[in-house]
Amino acid sequence: MRLMKHVVIIGNGIAGITAARHIRKGSDYRITVISGESDHFYSRTALMYLYMGQMEYHHLKPYEDWFWPKNRIELVKDWVEKVEVEQQQLILRNGEPIPYDELIIAAGSRWRRGGWPGEGAKSVHGLYGLQDLEAIEASTAGIEKAVVVGGGLIGVELAEMLHSRGIPVSLLVREKGYWASVLPPEEATLVGEHLKKHHIDLRFNTSLEEVQQDAAGRVQAIVTGDGEKIACQFLGITIGVEPNIAFLQGSGIETDKGVLVDEYFRTSVRGVYAIGDCVQYRKPPPGRKPVEQVWYTGREHGLLAAKNICGKPAAYKPGPWFNSAKFFDVEYQVYGDVPARLPEGWDWFYWQHPRKDQALRLVWEQESGKFRGVNLLGIRYRQEVCEQWIISGTKIEEVVTQLHQANFDPEFHNKYEEEIKTAFTEQTGRTVHGRKKRWWVFG
Numbered sequence: 001m002r003l004m005k006h007v008v009i010i011g012n013g014i015a016g017i018t019a020a021r022h023i024r025k026g027s028d029y030r031i032t033v034i035s036g037e038s039d040h041f042y043s044r045t046a047l048m049y050l051y052m053g054q055m056e057y058h059h060l061k062p063y064e065d066w067f068w069p070k071n072r073i074e075l076v077k078d079w080v081e082k083v084e085v086e087q088q089q090l091i092l093r094n095g096e097p098i099p100y101d102e103l104i105i106a107a108g109s110r111w112r113r114g115g116w117p118g119e120g121a122k123s124v125h126g127l128y129g130l131q132d133l134e135a136i137e138a139s140t141a142g143i144e145k146a147v148v149v150g151g152g153l154i155g156v157e158l159a160e161m162l163h164s165r166g167i168p169v170s171l172l173v174r175e176k177g178y179w180a181s182v183l184p185p186e187e188a189t190l191v192g193e194h195l196k197k198h199h200i201d202l203r204f205n206t207s208l209e210e211v212q213q214d215a216a217g218r219v220q221a222i223v224t225g226d227g228e229k230i231a232c233q234f235l236g237i238t239i240g241v242e243p244n245i246a247f248l249q250g251s252g253i254e255t256d257k258g259v260l261v262d263e264y265f266r267t268s269v270r271g272v273y274a275i276g277d278c279v280q281y282r283k284p285p286p287g288r289k290p291v292e293q294v295w296y297t298g299r300e301h302g303l304l305a306a307k308n309i310c311g312k313p314a315a316y317k318p319g320p321w322f323n324s325a326k327f328f329d330v331e332y333q334v335y336g337d338v339p340a341r342l343p344e345g346w347d348w349f350y351w352q353h354p355r356k357d358q359a360l361r362l363v364w365e366q367e368s369g370k371f372r373g374v375n376l377l378g379i380r381y382r383q384e385v386c387e388q389w390i391i392s393g394t395k396i397e398e399v400v401t402q403l404h405q406a407n408f409d410p411e412f413h414n415k416y417e418e419e420i421k422t423a424f425t426e427q428t429g430r431t432v433h434g435r436k437k438r439w440w441v442f443g
């Protein structure tokens with residue numbers, strides 16, 4: 001009698017758990033999920049709210065604890081130290097080796113270190129997982145001053161966390177604007193000003209040079225590239241994340257920056273898949289980067305890996321790019337292609353509220369007028385509407401005419417689509433029609 005196929009998943013994040021859930025929906029296979037970080041899947045994106053006291057850990061668990069036994073998904077809390085592909089087994093830090101028939105590597109990312117002198121001091125931390133949060137909690141109790149290095153999304157989250165506890169924060173950004181590699185200059189300025197309004201000491205063109213320690217090995221100051229010394233008792237490093245693949249060294253599974261996969265998430269070793277933050281596409285889909293470290297792509301990878309394992313192969317063909325974040329009180333959304341600098345042959349239009357921290361940028365192809373993407377700050381647009389405009393190559397004039405259809409800010413929020421239309425016509429000379437009449441039929 002043939003035993004049931006055993007699928008083992010390393011990592012209980014969004015990618016691994018989505019795969020596990022969909023394998024269960026599509027098969028009767030035995031499923032084991034291993035993670036060293038936590039017993040259960042939790043929403044990593046909401047980590048900051050634990051520190052800020054706005055949520056408790058159990059609020060971050062999307063599934064009740066009974067969900068796993070009920071769905072016959074075995075959970076193992078341990079670290080995988082080695083993958084032996086010949087023997088088809090995993091070597092764990094504490095437990096017995098686990099054999100597999102098919103393996104999914106969904107090991108996520110880890111925070112990147114900068115290699116600065118003194119960086120190994122106690123009270124120097126990045127922010128990625130629960131263990132980091134515990135370390136940050138312990139290192140920031142009763143401190144007077146913190147420095148965060150790195151101007152990206154997690155840097156702002158960490159600054160907001162520290163600020164919520166009344167700890168003054170200096171945020172060091174090497175570039176001349178906030179997240180300047182991603183945001184066009186006007187958006188970068190708006191976010192930078194917003195951070196300053198929240199009393200974050202934001203320093204552009206400022207690099208970290210050295211971390212100074214006290215006799216106990218704790219941070220006592222940092223020194224910037226200009227030689228300025230900033231006294232502080234905590235240093236947060238938020239200069240990006242990298243695929244978490246060190247434990248795969250010597251396994252024979254081909255890696256570069258991440259685990260190399262094809263469009264079916266197959267690695268170089270038969271029966272071994274990789275998904276989520278830890279992967280690098282051999283051939284990135286059009287318009288995408290080789291490594292994508294966001295929640296939504298991890299979920300999509302998990303779904304497709306499950307289909308492939310359940311014998312219904314489906315290649316990764318992602319729709320338009322989407323990302324969202326929050327900079328203190330300002331929500332950010334991007335749909336499609338909105339580069340930091342305008343490519344040749346493209347055009348863009350930027351609108352900003354004269355007093356509030358709200359802005360919108362539309363991007364299109366100059367000649368064809370095809371809509372390519374939108375940046376939103378402090379305004380929320382519907383994903384399905386924006387995606388449809390992008391996929392169907394809607395002309396920019398039509399998009400501006402229909403903008404109100406995308407807005408899903410609550411009813412009591414002011415809406416600015418009429419001002420935006422007027423400014424668009426004035427700036428671009430393109431003709432925009434009035435709002436299309438709609439007839440509602442109740443019945």
Ligand SMILES: Cc1cc2nc3c(=O)[nH]c(=O)nc-3n(C[C@H](O)[C@H](O)[C@H](O)COP(=O)(O)OP(=O)(O)OC[C@H]3O[C@@H](n4cnc5c(N)ncnc54)[C@H](O)[C@@H]3O)c2cc1C
Nearest residue numbers: 011013014015035036037079080107108276277293294295
């Ligand atoms: C603070 C923070 C805020 C974020 N906010 C957003 C956001 O607003 N929007 C967004 O799109 N993305 C956001 N992200 C990124 C998003 O959380 C990740 O893209 C996503 O969680 C990656 O999912 P994953 O399943 O690939 O990996 P992970 O969630 O990292 O899960 C992998 C798991 O595998 C475990 N693991 C790794 N190696 C081993 C091993 N050898 N043995 C056992 N277990 C192992 C890890 O400990 C981890 O628990 C944020 C990330 C952070 C850190």
